[in-house]
Amino acid sequence: MRTDARTEDLLRQLAPQVLGTLVRRHGQFDACEDAVQEALLAAAVQWSEQGAPDEPRSWLLTVASRRLIDAWRSESARQRREETAAALELTSPAESSDRDDTLALLFMCCHPSLSVPSQLALTLRAVGGLTTAEIAHAFLVPETTMAQRISRAKQSMKATGLPIEVPPPTERADRLGVVLHVLYLVFNEGYATSSGPALQRAGLTTEALRLARLLHQLMPGEAEVAGLLALLLLTDARRRARTEADGSLVPLAEQRRDLWDAAQIEEGVALISRTLGTAPVGPYQLQAAIAAVHDEAPSAAETDWQQILALYGVLERIEPGPVVTLNRAVAVAMVDGPRAGLALLGTLDTDDRMTHNHRLDAVRAHLLELAGDLPAAREAYLRAARMTASLPEQRYLALRGAQLG
């Protein structure tokens, strides 16, 4: 069976709306998801041949509802009574919009009571509309394993009776934080990981971008959502320049800037520029602003480090942490010289959170190299290479260190 690209785009856009509506009406995420899957399958066949109906969303909702009722009919009468009662309780009195249903579904999949791997898998499946096989492929695990993970997540959803709703204002900021973090992790899974088939992984960054775009459309007034979308756009724009053909890493300063995606940079810069100042600034907006400064520099040498340093200063104030300090040390080195950066790095030596983090030594090595202390730089590169769990990074650090020997 082949689905044309237009039909597929349409189906993936409609899938979370239809699922969200169905779950809100009837509860039972599991049964609703099966019904929606069947409806999508029917649509893929029929629409590819005959074109989409005039009201594709209603078509899907009708077919999915019918499948759901069929499934219930085939079960025992006793069970059916219980489910009908449960469905009645869960039905909210007022109809809500597609927008709210998709959002509610996203918040449900990113509920804090679910484990992080479950949140990722459920979001990609229920909101992203990816198949279990596609998700398994992307995370490099067997399909049966991923199927179990998803089914367990659904069970725990059922057991804890997770509500399908956009959280009330009191919880909203925290819950949105989890949703943003999930999208950020999906992106990183595709962007930072170079193990496995490259194309599959690129699929995850594309999917994270699509979901971040969707969330931004649904919550245009949320500055941190705009911040995350801008950050992903501005980071993903450098993807082609980030690795050599053989998969080895190219550091930012040495990337060919003509390979960067100019249109995506323009979009990201415009988005973050119009967002900053509309609400209290948050960490995603600040990271996007920093990425924008990098992306707008015509060459590494022309990077506005003063501005980056100022932005890291703000980031450290609103969300302090060793990784932020580490990044600020790089900016300090570029503005005030490598020794000043090294002095700031020294403050992290006693931080337990950095004990197993290779980035401390990687940055130290880089700054020592800039300061001209090559033997110490070499040692720091090799220490970092031993500590990293990333294969491409290990290669990069080991080569960099070996080159100074």
Add this chain to the structure above:
Amino acid sequence: MKYMVMMFGEAATMLETQSKEWIVEMIDFMHQLDQDLRNAGELVASEGLADGSHAKTVTFQDGSTLVTDGPFAESKESVIGFWIVDVEGQERALEIAEHVVAFTHGPIEVRQIMDAPPEV
């Protein structure tokens, strides 16, 4: 995060020192563990290896390759089986290892599989 959970041991010693009942129980235990890990959506792969006494080791000596009998490590116990699990973090990988060690009493080495951590 993916981890390789490597079980060390030696079949000959086990056969000499353990009862038939224990061995049957051990096989059931391993089957059950695989099943549980699969059901939890955590199992990537698992294999048992033929005894280390059947291992061959290939080394480079005096300018050429050399094949010798026996496992590479000097110790009597070598890897006899492994699981590759995809779990939320190191804590869970260690929990799996402890579960096995509590049963077998043999050592287990837990190693993170190379992957890339988030950039920021």
